[in-house]
Amino acid sequence: MSQIIRLKKGFEINLAGEAKREILNREQPETFSVKPTDFVGVLRPKALVKPGDNVKAGTPVFSGKNYPGVNFASPVSGEVADVVRGEKRALLEIRILADKDIEYETFDQFTPSDLNNADPEALKKEILDSGLWPFIIQRPFAVIADPNDSPKAIYISGFDSNPLSADYGMTLKGEEKYFQAGIDALGKLTEGQVHLSISSDREVASIFSQITGVQSHKFHGPHPSGNVGVQIHHIDSIVKGDLVWTVKPEGVVKIGKLFLEGRYDARRTIALAGSMVKETGYIETYVGARVDKFLRDNLKEGNTRVISGNVLTGESIGQEGYLGFYDDLITVIPEGDEERFFLTTGWLGPIMSRLSFHRAWGLMSFLNGGKKKYDLDTNLNGEERPFVQTGAFEKVLPMDIYPVYLLKAIMAEDYDEMEALGIYELAEEDLSLCEFIDVSKMPVQSILREGIQLMMES
Amino acid sequence: MKFLQDIFDKLEPNFKKGGKYESLFYLWEAQRTFIFTPKTTAPPRGAQIRDAIDLKRMMFTVVIALIPCLLFGIWNTGHMHYLSAGQEVGHLDKFLYGLWLVLPIVLVSYISGGLIEVAFALLRKHPVTEGFLVTGMLIPLVVPATIPLWQVAVGTIFSVVLAKEIFGGVGMNILNVALTARAFLFFAYPTEISGSEVWIATGEEVVQGYSGATALGIAAEVGTGENQIPVLEAFSNAFAPDLYSMKSMFIGTIPGSIGETSTLMCLIGAIILLITGVGSWRIMLSMLVGGVAMGLILNGFGSNEFLKLPFYYHLVMGGFAFGLVYMATDPVTAAQTQTGKWIYGFFCGFFAILIRVLNPAYPEGVMLAILLMNVFAPLIDYYVVGANKKRRLKRATV
Numbered sequence: 001m002s003q004i005i006r007l008k009k010g011f012e013i014n015l016a017g018e019a020k021r022e023i024l025n026r027e028q029p030e031t032f033s034v035k036p037t038d039f040v041g042v043l044r045p046k047a048l049v050k051p052g053d054n055v056k057a058g059t060p061v062f063s064g065k066n067y068p069g070v071n072f073a074s075p076v077s078g079e080v081a082d083v084v085r086g087e088k089r090a091l092l093e094i095r096i097l098a099d100k101d102i103e104y105e106t107f108d109q110f111t112p113s114d115l116n117n118a119d120p121e122a123l124k125k126e127i128l129d130s131g132l133w134p135f136i137i138q139r140p141f142a143v144i145a146d147p148n149d150s151p152k153a154i155y156i157s158g159f160d161s162n163p164l165s166a167d168y169g170m171t172l173k174g175e176e177k178y179f180q181a182g183i184d185a186l187g188k189l190t191e192g193q194v195h196l197s198i199s200s201d202r203e204v205a206s207i208f209s210q211i212t213g214v215q216s217h218k219f220h221g222p223h224p225s226g227n228v229g230v231q232i233h234h235i236d237s238i239v240k241g242d243l244v245w246t247v248k249p250e251g252v253v254k255i256g257k258l259f260l261e262g263r264y265d266a267r268r269t270i271a272l273a274g275s276m277v278k279e280t281g282y283i284e285t286y287v288g289a290r291v292d293k294f295l296r297d298n299l300k301e302g303n304t305r306v307i308s309g310n311v312l313t314g315e316s317i318g319q320e321g322y323l324g325f326y327d328d329l330i331t332v333i334p335e336g337d338e339e340r341f342f343l344t345t346g347w348l349g350p351i352m353s354r355l356s357f358h359r360a361w362g363l364m365s366f367l368n369g370g371k372k373k374y375d376l377d378t379n380l381n382g383e384e385r386p387f388v389q390t391g392a393f394e395k396v397l398p399m400d401i402y403p404v405y406l407l408k409a410i411m412a413e414d415y416d417e418m419e420a421l422g423i424y425e426l427a428e429e430d431l432s433l434c435e436f437i438d439v440s441k442m443p444v445q446s447i448l449r450e451g452i453q454l455m456m457e458s
Numbered sequence: 459m460k461f462l463q464d465i466f467d468k469l470e471p472n473f474k475k476g477g478k479y480e481s482l483f484y485l486w487e488a489q490r491t492f493i494f495t496p497k498t499t500a501p502p503r504g505a506q507i508r509d510a511i512d513l514k515r516m517m518f519t520v521v522i523a524l525i526p527c528l529l530f531g532i533w534n535t536g537h538m539h540y541l542s543a544g545q546e547v548g549h550l551d552k553f554l555y556g557l558w559l560v561l562p563i564v565l566v567s568y569i570s571g572g573l574i575e576v577a578f579a580l581l582r583k584h585p586v587t588e589g590f591l592v593t594g595m596l597i598p599l600v601v602p603a604t605i606p607l608w609q610v611a612v613g614t615i616f617s618v619v620l621a622k623e624i625f626g627g628v629g630m631n632i633l634n635v636a637l638t639a640r641a642f643l644f645f646a647y648p649t650e651i652s653g654s655e656v657w658i659a660t661g662e663e664v665v666q667g668y669s670g671a672t673a674l675g676i677a678a679e680v681g682t683g684e685n686q687i688p689v690l691e692a693f694s695n696a697f698a699p700d701l702y703s704m705k706s707m708f709i710g711t712i713p714g715s716i717g718e719t720s721t722l723m724c725l726i727g728a729i730i731l732l733i734t735g736v737g738s739w740r741i742m743l744s745m746l747v748g749g750v751a752m753g754l755i756l757n758g759f760g761s762n763e764f765l766k767l768p769f770y771y772h773l774v775m776g777g778f779a780f781g782l783v784y785m786a787t788d789p790v791t792a793a794q795t796q797t798g799k800w801i802y803g804f805f806c807g808f809f810a811i812l813i814r815v816l817n818p819a820y821p822e823g824v825m826l827a828i829l830l831m832n833v834f835a836p837l838i839d840y841y842v843v844g845a846n847k848k849r850r851l852k853r854a855t856v
Contacts (some may be wrong), residue, residue, distance in 0.1 A: 005703070023525055095583070290752065305499075312505050312507075313504070315502055333737075336499055339494035339496060339497050341493065341530040342493055344459075346493075346494060347495050347515050348518060355510065357509055358509065359733065359734045360511055360519045360736055361519035362733070363734075378500045378507060379508070380496075380508050380509050381495065381510050381511070382508075382511070382514065383491055383585060385512075385629070386587070388513060388516070388630030388789055389516060390738075391794070400846060420847040420850065421843070421846070422846075435504060435505040436508060437511075440510065441512065443501060445504040
C-alpha cells in the first residue's frame with residue numbers, strides 16, 4: 001500500500017438525516033426514465049423509440065449526435081410510455097412502463113480468465129452496445145469518454161465524501177466478484193494503470209479490500225478528498241494533451257456484471273437521506289426510478305426539495321421526479337423559500353443553526369464544534385454579488401489552482417487564461433464547496449461548465 | 459414581521475416591470491432586501507445548500523469593527539476642544555461636543571455617497587450593493603472634525619464616481635474608495651486637511667502656547683532642516699502635559715483625523731476583523747513588519763532628528779494603525795493571492811514610513827503608500843498567478 005496523501009484544505013458539511021444502514025422495503029415504481037440531461041456534453045439527443053414500443057433492459061433508447069456508437073439504454077424492460085420534449089422539441093426524458101419481471105438483452109458472456117485474454121476492442125464494443133459506456137467519464141472536461149481514445153490511466157474513487165453520501169459498503173454489498181471483473185476489463189482499455197483511491201480515515205467498503213490489478217492510493221482529509229478530480233491532481237495531475245478516464249465504483253461493478261452475466265443489470269441500491277425524510281435508509285431499485293413511491297408518507301410536514309444526488313452537486317427533481325443515471329442517493333431537505341427579517345434570522349441576526357464556513361458578524365456555527373448535524377434549507381442566504389472576498393475558495397479546494405482567477409477568465413471568455421489556470425483539471429463537483437461558501441452567491445459550478453464548453457468547442 | 463411583508467407585497471407590483479415606478483425597481487429592491495433576506499433559493503442544478511454568510515453581513519462586520527474608532531473619535535474631538543480651551547469638563551460633555559461635529563460628517567458622507575450609489579444602480583440597472591456601507595463610515599474617520607461639510611460631500615461623490623462606479627462598481631475598483639476621497643480632499647483643499655490649524659476644533663479662546671499640530675507635523679518640523687532639536691524633546695513641550703507621550707498616542711488623546719488617532723481602538727477593531735476572518739491577518743502582519751523594517755532602517759541612518767525617532771513611535775503616530783487595520787485590508791483593492799498579500803502588506807508599511815519621514819511635502823505617508831500599493835496589487839498578483847501557470851506548464855512539458 002502506498003503512502004497516505006494528506007489533504008488539509010476542504011470542509012465537512014455535517015447534515016442531519018444520514019441514511020440508516022438498513023434496507024427499506026418499498027414498492028417498486030411503475031415507471032423509469034432515461035434522461036439525456038443527466039449526460040453532460042451530449043449534443044442533440046435523438047430518441048430511438050416511440051411511445052408504445054417494447055424495450056428490454058439494455059435496449060438503446062436514444063443516441064447523441066456527438067457520440068456515435070455510444071448507446072444509452074433502457075434500465076428495465078417494458079413499454080415506452082412517454083417521450084417528453086421541451087423547448088424546440090429537445091429530448092428531455094424517455095419514460096418506460098416497467099414489466100413485473102425484467103427481460104434482458106443478451107450480450108457475450110466471459111469468465112474471469114476469458115476477460116484477461118480478451119480483445120480490448122471486443123470489450124469496448126460490448127460496453128458500448130449495452131449502454132454502459134456513459135459510466136466512463138473522461139478528463140479533461142468531465143464528459144462521457146470518446147470510445148476511440150486510449151486513456152493514459154483510469155481513476156476510480158473508492159469513497160464519496162459528499163454530505164449524506166451513500167455508503168459503498170451498503171450500495172455495493174456483495175459485488176466483489178463483479179467489481180474485480182470490471183477492473184480487469186477496464187485494465188484492458190488503457191495502456192496505463194487503473195488507480196483506486198480509498199480513504200484512510202473512513203471505513204473502507206469491503207468490496208475494495210481484496211482487489212488486484214489496481215494501483216491503490218490512500219487519501220486523508222475532509223471533503224472534497226473523495227472527488228476523483230482532486231485525487232488525480234495529487235496522483236498525476238492532468239496537463240494539456242493528457243487524457244484520462246474516471247469511472248464510479250457503481251459503473252465498474254455494472255461493467256463487470258455485464259461481462260460475467262452477459263446483461264445490463266440496472267439494479268441499484270440507493271440511499272434515501274436528508275432532514276425531511278421520516279424513515280431514512282437504503283432502497284433497492286433500478287436506475288431512473290420514479291421516486292414518488294419512496295417518498296410517499298415518508299416526508300415530514302413542510303415545503304421540501306427532492307434532490308437526485310447530494311446537496312452539493314445534485315439536481316432538484318421534485319417529488320415525482322426520476323433518479324439520475326449517476327446518482328445513488330436521494331436527498332430531501334427543506335425548501336427555504338421564505339423571507340427572513342434582517343435582525344432576527346436575516347443578514348444581521350446571530351445565527352447558530354445555519355452552518356457557515358466563515359465567522360463574520362453573528363455567524364456562530366463554528367461554536368457548535370464539528371459534531372453538530374445541521375438541518376439546512378435551500379435558501380441562498382443572500383443575493384448574488386460581484387466577487388469581493390478573496391482567499392476563501394482556496395481554503396476549500398485542495399488543488400494548486402486559483403479558482404477566482406479561473407472563473408474570471410471564463411467570464412471573460414479568455415481561452416488561453418482558462419487553459420493556463422488549470423481548467424483541464426476541474427469538474428463542477430470540485431468547485432461545489434466554493435459555490436457553497438461563496439459570499440457573493442455566484443453559480444460557480446455552472447460558470448465552470450460554461451468554460452469547459454467553450455474549451456471543448458475551441 | 460408579517461405585516462411588513464404584507465406592505466411590501468402590496469406595493470411591489472408598482473415597481474415591477476410595467477408598474478408605475480418601474481424605473482425605481484432597484485431602489486425598491488435594495489430596501490426590501492435590506493429588511494428581509496430574500497426568499498431566493500438555489501437553482502435546480504448545482505449546490506442546493508448555501509453558506510449562511512452574505513456580502514451584507516461581511517461588510518457589516520467591518521462597520522462593527524469601526525465603531526470603537528468612531529466612538530473614541532467623537533469623544534476625542536470634544537476632549538481636544540476643551541483641552542485647547544483649557545477647560546475641565548466631564549466625558550459626556552466631551553462626547554456631546556464631538557457628536558455635534560462628527561455626526562453631520564457621517565450623515566453627509568452616507569447620504570451623498572448613498573445617493574450616488576442609488577443613482578448609478580438605477581441608471582445602470584443593477585442592484586444596490588453593500589460596498590458603501592463601509593466606505594461611508596471610513597471617509598468621516600479619515601478627515602479632521604473641522605472639515606467643511608460640503609467638502610465631505612464633494613470628496614465622497616468624487617471618489618464613489620471616479621474610483622468605483624466608472625470601473626463597474628463594487629468589486630471592480632482598483633483604488634480604495636475612502637482613501638481616494640481623502641487623497642482628493644488633500645490635494646484639492648489642502649488648507650482644510652493639512653497643516654496645524656485643522657486638527658482641533660478650537661473655541662474662541664485657546665490656552666497659552668497652544669499649537670494644534672499633529673505629532674507627525676511636529677516631528678517633520680523640528681526634526682528636519684536647520685535648527686533641529688530631538689523630536690521627543692519637542693513632544694514634551696506641548697501646550698498640555700503629556701499630549702504627545704507614547705501613552706497618549708497609543709490611547710489616542712492626540713490631535714488628528716477623527717478616527718485615526720487611537721492605536722488602541724484600531725487594535726480592538728483588528729481583533730474583531732481577525733477573529734471573524736474578514737480582515738486578512740497576512741496583510742496586517744506584513745504591513746506591521748514593513749513599517750518596523752523601514753523604521754529600523756531610518757534609525758540606522760539617523761542623519762536627522764526625524765530619522766532618529768525610535769521606530770516604534772511610527773506605529774502609534776498618524777494613521778499607520780488605522781490604515782493597517784481598515785484600509786490596506788480592503789479585499790477588493792489589496793492583493794488577492796496569499797503570497798501577494800504578504801508582499802503587498804510589507805510594501806504598504808515600508809513605503810508609508812518612507813514617505814512619512816523622507817518626503818517633506820507629505821507629513822503622513824500611509825494614505826499614499828496604500829494607494830500606491832493598490833495600483834501595484836494587480837501586478838503582484840499577476841506574477842504570483844503567473845508562477846502557478848508556470849508550474850502547470852512545467853508539468854506539461856516534462
